[in-house]
Amino acid sequence: MTDSADSVDSDSADSNSADPSGAETPEIRVDHVGIAVRSVADAEPLLELLGAEKLVHEEDPTGAFRWAYYLLGDASRVELVEPIEGEDSFLTDFLAENGAGMHHVTLEVADMDAAIAALEAEGVRVVDRTDYDEWAEAFVSPRNPTGVLWQLMEYRDPFAEGRPDPDRLYIGGKRLTE
Numbered sequence: 001m002t003d004s005a006d007s008v009d010s011d012s013a014d015s016n017s018a019d020p021s022g023a024e025t026p027e028i029r030v031d032h033v034g035i036a037v038r039s040v041a042d043a044e045p046l047l048e049l050l051g052a053e054k055l056v057h058e059e060d061p062t063g064a065f066r067w068a069y070y071l072l073g074d075a076s077r078v079e080l081v082e083p084i085e086g087e088d089s090f091l092t093d094f095l096a097e098n099g100a101g102m103h104h105v106t107l108e109v110a111d112m113d114a115a116i117a118a119l120e121a122e123g124v125r126v127v128d129r130t131d132y133d134e135w136a137e138a139f140v141s142p143r144n145p146t147g148v149l150w151q152l153m154e155y156r157d158p159f160a161e162g163r164p165d166p167d168r169l170y171i172g173g174k175r176l177t178e
Contacts, residue, residue, distance in 0.1 A: 025118040027176050031108040031153060032069070032077035036091055037100045040068045040082045052078060056163055061132055064089035075171050079106070104139070104149040110176035112136045112154040126152070134159040 037043040040057065047054075052070040059066050064087045070078045081103060083091045094103060109115040116126045116138055129138040133156065140150035155175040163169060 024114055026109055026111040026114040028107050028109050028115065029171060029176065031106045031171065032079045033102070034067075034079045034081055034104040034106060034151065035101065036094050036098070036103040037080050037082050038095060040066065040080045043080050043100070044068065047072070047078060047080070055165060055168060059084070062089075063087065065091045069169075071168060077171070104151045106151040106153050108171070108176050109152050109154050112138065112152060115152055115154075132156075 035043070044054070047070050050072065052072045055069045055071055057066065057068040063084065065081055065083050067082075068080045070080070072078055081091060083089060083095065091103075112129075116129070119126050119140065124144065125141040126138050127141050130136070135156055136154045138152045140152070142149040144150075155170065159175070160169055
């Protein structure tokens with residue numbers, strides 16, 4: 001991507017930036033860090049000792065894994081991701097190859113299409129786009145200079161419905177919007 005000093009439009013009212021191709025990068029912020037574990041129940045006591053509070057624990061729409069989402073302090077979030085016994089998935093493969101540990105960093109984006117367009121315009125490989133009713137997600141392949149799997153996530157209106165503490169689900173109490 002571009003050097004941040006060159007890409008910020010100081011005259012703009014928002015924090016969007018443009019890359020040399022002219023594609024606009026939408027507002028983006030770190031949402032959470034994802035950690036692959038064999039068992040949320042086994043890993044959770046450490047997070048609790050660190051002061052984390054569980055917000056949700058639910059099954060992924062694909063049925064291949066469960067995730068638990070924790071609030072740590074005012075704005076930090078951690079996600080524990082565990083496989084569902086008997087289901088083969090990217091997560092069982094990851095755990096077999098690497099053991100428990102850091103899996104991904106999730107960036108909340110205000111506009112998934114614009115984020116993908118800006119990244120791809122710079123030659124960044126974006127994979128596995130999936131659109132759910134409650135959110136959209138895509139991933140920046142870890143075959144990048146950071147070696148990190150970046151998850152791009154755009155929350156949708158129904159995400160907070162039926163979940164406890166909807167105002168606490170988002171950084172600063174609200175989701176990014178276009």
